Amino acid sequence: MRAQQENPKRSRLGKIARRTFLIGTGAIAGGLAIGYYFYQRDFDNPLLSDQDKGESTFNPFVKIAADNTITIIVPRAEMGQGVTTTLAALVAEELDIALDAVIVEHGPASSAYLNQAMLIDSAPVPAFDDSFTAGGYRGSMEILSRFLAIQATGGSSSTVDAFEKMRFAGCAAREVLKQAAAEKFDVSPAALVTENGRVEDPVSGLSATYGELAASAATMSPPADMQLRTRSQWKLLGKSQPRTDIRQKVTGAPIFGIDVELPDMVYATVKMNPHLGGRVNSIDARQAEDMKGVIKVVPIESQTGNGFAIIADNSWRAFQAAEAVNVDWGPAPYPADSAQITARLREAMQSGDRFSLREVGDPDKAFANSTPDQILEAEYEVPFLAHATMEPMNATARLKDGKLDIWAPNQSPTIIRSVCASVANLDSDQVHVHTTFMGGGFGRRAEVDFSIYATKLAMLTDGRPVKVTWTREEDTTHDTYRPAALARYRALLNDQGLPTALHAAVAAPSVTASVIGRTYPSLPMAGPDKTLIEGAYDQPYAIDNVRIDAAKADIAVPVGFWRSVGNSYNAFMQESFLDEIAASTGKDPLALRLELSKSWPVATQLLEKVAQMAHWGEKLPNGRAQGIAFTLSFGTWVAQIVQVREIDGSIKIEKVWCVADPGEVLDPAIFKAQMVSGIIFGLSSATGQEITFSEGMVEQSNFHDFDAMRMNQCPAIEVEILENSPHMGGAGEPGTPPSIPALANAIFALNAKRIRQLPLSREVDFA
Amino acid sequence: MKLSVNGTVHDLDIEPEMPLLWVLRDELNIKGPKFGCGIAACGACTVHVDGEPVRSCTLPIGDVDGEVTTIEAIGSDDSLHAVQQAWIEEQVPQCGYCQSGQIMSAVALLQDIPNPSDADIDDAMSGNLCRCGTYPRIRAAIKRAATANMEA
Numbered sequence: 069m070r071a072q073q074e075n076p077k078r079s080r081l082g083k084i085a086r087r088t089f090l091i092g093t094g095a096i097a098g099g100l101a102i103g104y105y106f107y108q109r110d111f112d113n114p115l116l117s118d119q120d121k122g123e124s125t126f127n128p129f130v131k132i133a134a135d136n137t138i139t140i141i142v143p144r145a146e147m148g149q150g151v152t153t154t155l156a157a158l159v160a161e162e163l164d165i166a167l168d169a170v171i172v173e174h175g176p177a178s179s180a181y182l183n184q185a186m187l188i189d190s191a192p193v194p195a196f197d198d199s200f201t202a203g204g205y206r207g208s209m210e211i212l213s214r215f216l217a218i219q220a221t222g223g224s225s226s227t228v229d230a231f232e233k234m235r236f237a238g239c240a241a242r243e244v245l246k247q248a249a250a251e252k253f254d255v256s257p258a259a260l261v262t263e264n265g266r267v268e269d270p271v272s273g274l275s276a277t278y279g280e281l282a283a284s285a286a287t288m289s290p291p292a293d294m295q296l297r298t299r300s301q302w303k304l305l306g307k308s309q310p311r312t313d314i315r316q317k318v319t320g321a322p323i324f325g326i327d328v329e330l331p332d333m334v335y336a337t338v339k340m341n342p343h344l345g346g347r348v349n350s351i352d353a354r355q356a357e358d359m360k361g362v363i364k365v366v367p368i369e370s371q372t373g374n375g376f377a378i379i380a381d382n383s384w385r386a387f388q389a390a391e392a393v394n395v396d397w398g399p400a401p402y403p404a405d406s407a408q409i410t411a412r413l414r415e416a417m418q419s420g421d422r423f424s425l426r427e428v429g430d431p432d433k434a435f436a437n438s439t440p441d442q443i444l445e446a447e448y449e450v451p452f453l454a455h456a457t458m459e460p461m462n463a464t465a466r467l468k469d470g471k472l473d474i475w476a477p478n479q480s481p482t483i484i485r486s487v488c489a490s491v492a493n494l495d496s497d498q499v500h501v502h503t504t505f506m507g508g509g510f511g512r513r514a515e516v517d518f519s520i521y522a523t524k525l526a527m528l529t530d531g532r533p534v535k536v537t538w539t540r541e542e543d544t545t546h547d548t549y550r551p552a553a554l555a556r557y558r559a560l561l562n563d564q565g566l567p568t569a570l571h572a573a574v575a576a577p578s579v580t581a582s583v584i585g586r587t588y589p590s591l592p593m594a595g596p597d598k599t600l601i602e603g604a605y606d607q608p609y610a611i612d613n614v615r616i617d618a619a620k621a622d623i624a625v626p627v628g629f630w631r632s633v634g635n636s637y638n639a640f641m642q643e644s645f646l647d648e649i650a651a652s653t654g655k656d657p658l659a660l661r662l663e664l665s666k667s668w669p670v671a672t673q674l675l676e677k678v679a680q681m682a683h684w685g686e687k688l689p690n691g692r693a694q695g696i697a698f699t700l701s702f703g704t705w706v707a708q709i710v711q712v713r714e715i716d717g718s719i720k721i722e723k724v725w726c727v728a729d730p731g732e733v734l735d736p737a738i739f740k741a742q743m744v745s746g747i748i749f750g751l752s753s754a755t756g757q758e759i760t761f762s763e764g765m766v767e768q769s770n771f772h773d774f775d776a777m778r779m780n781q782c783p784a785i786e787v788e789i790l791e792n793s794p795h796m797g798g799a800g801e802p803g804t805p806p807s808i809p810a811l812a813n814a815i816f817a818l819n820a821k822r823i824r825q826l827p828l829s830r831e832v833d834f835a
Numbered sequence: 836m837k838l839s840v841n842g843t844v845h846d847l848d849i850e851p852e853m854p855l856l857w858v859l860r861d862e863l864n865i866k867g868p869k870f871g872c873g874i875a876a877c878g879a880c881t882v883h884v885d886g887e888p889v890r891s892c893t894l895p896i897g898d899v900d901g902e903v904t905t906i907e908a909i910g911s912d913d914s915l916h917a918v919q920q921a922w923i924e925e926q927v928p929q930c931g932y933c934q935s936g937q938i939m940s941a942v943a944l945l946q947d948i949p950n951p952s953d954a955d956i957d958d959a960m961s962g963n964l965c966r967c968g969t970y971p972r973i974r975a976a977i978k979r980a981a982t983a984n985m986e987a
Contacts, residue, residue, distance in 0.1 A: 148929025148930030310926065311926055313931065314923050316931070317931030318919040318923055318927075319906065319907070319915070320866065321866075324869075324932060326870060329866070382862065383861050384861070387873075458871055458877070458879060458930065459869070459871075505930070507869070507931070507932025507933075508932060537870070540872045540873055741926075741929060744971060745929060745969075748968025749966070771876035771877050771964060772874065772876050775964075778961040778964065779960040779961045779970045779973065779974070780957035780960075780961040782971065
């Protein structure tokens, strides 16, 4: 308890690790030997097996060469969220080195880089729940995380996961460098100071660079009582840093997976069955085989799809040849069109086969004892959505001398390593995954399909590397979509217009079951999937009787993690419904939320702040209106107000105000950029995106029919940060969920049109 | 066929219908222009032909009748273009994939209109999609570069 008071913004990870460590070993005075050593003791340092001459490594995160080249491993993939800056700063802060004086690398795929925070956040408990029981769930997930040891970038977890371990990594390296210098100068380590990549003895004036000390320091063990820098000592953390990758990104440097170029490389594309999951009945490739540049046409059968590839001497020639292949595609294992899919969702929603993760009071009894005039009901529906990353899916592979190298912009290197090892009949240690920069990820690049196809082709190119680039059409029609979902909400209202009972039934295909099913087909995935109802069951609203039921719909459309996952639709549904509750009794939507969340000061402060920024409640000029929404997701509390304006019958999104509370922000500019990014991503989906099916195939194919917000549509966005939450939360996703209902609620405020189905463009035009 | 890119003339034996983008990327190993859509709908492939911005993914090389400039040649290692510099000062890029195209469109805009209005920026830049949502910083960076132009 005391440690928590001293360090109130500790990540949950630190708390759990500390508790587990104490249980496991008895008492450790001061709790300082937590964190880094606990995480590391079972995993080898993957840098040891691949050191350049003159290079020393101290732990999985730090390498220092004799010439004082300092390399920080940031084992999370950069997709614009700024990890190559913020995570590097965690190490650099402790190492007393400037960010522009280090090299940042992603490093190899390794269990040493497991992401524990991501797994812990998947525990089926609300983020605001600090009870002993909730802690038990998180502790179990923490243990599971070490057992699975998945290196992954996702779940808005990178900073939370790295916050302690990467600072300890920098600190451990600093301390042994001081020990090496102490031996060399014959003084006590305590007398030495570190600055700008040097260890100095202020008394004698002696000094040495880290590079000069690295070889001997790397053989030493850090002291047991390592002291992390305190917040007041921070020079980098807590302040906005220039992004470490910015120069490459303004000069067009070849840093993305699609830019990989290797000697003797061939170029390929795939065309997989558009009836997703269907088989291939027959292929006629005679015409394609004779086309210029075509090397061969090969069928692909795999756990993620069936189809064929064209291997050629140029990507465009491969695209052209793919169009010339005649294929008889087998049917898809799901209903053929969107209407039938919705019917399947409705069946699931009405079936009794449901689960719930949290029940407050007895909502069934409350509704049974009510009269119909006290009940408000509404039904909401959302479509499938594509990720539409700017960089189409791609991967490059080379199978040579029994070694498989995969270059892929990806969010899950250790999973790709194990799956592709099995595809190529190799051991995992014969597979090397090179994680490049990603031209967007949003969850799509956690998948293994693009790496599997490249691996299969590399098995057919006699040791030549093969780069497999998907067309935009292939990418859009072979995504792992944000699920379509349907929900029925009902509330029991009292005389004051407040809900005394809230119940919802939410139906959607299960993301977790779909992902595991195609990634590890032999693993059964039964049981509850929290993603179906996250953003609904776990919100800080005090209502006497609450239960959110989830029904997994049996729809075999591949679905996946899409920025904010279930929160992306549950927030729309629940926050729209709260607005309907307010409207039905003439209550102010902000006042209703303040009333329901009054037990959580973090929420109260957030809502009051955003209301103040937007001048909520003040009279607006004619033709303008505001809507509000709030979501707690990925540990971060976010409230937004959207202002719309009607111009010639179209709706212009004029402005968005956003207040976010992630407990602690390490880089304000990057955090704010992530909020802006999440808002534009959410508004893009709300204003026009949908993936529909006809004859078993996705109907949209490219940016002309699956577009996103453009410069001329982008509102002004103002973001403020609060740091009242007791736990550190994420940044990448929490901006998205409230943006969608805030827009829907603003449209209702504008013209009394309640839109319960996304995209909103089904019922209104956007300017 | 001859193609001049960034001041170097290449003699190419390539079918004239191949889009300029794929000649640049796969034949000449110039990777700054990115592949996004293949139908001129996202702007990631934007390059200049005789200073005019074009979507290289739909421009057959047989129809290229001028000097091609890609992001690699608008500045130098020692001296970035004013637009690139403004992009750094505003910390524009996130994932960065669309930014070559954004910068090439912005350079062309500022050559045309040295001090563009918001409406000018909307007109010139709305063909360049950014999925990270960097638009507010792109707008700020264009204005910053315009100011730098005015003062220069």
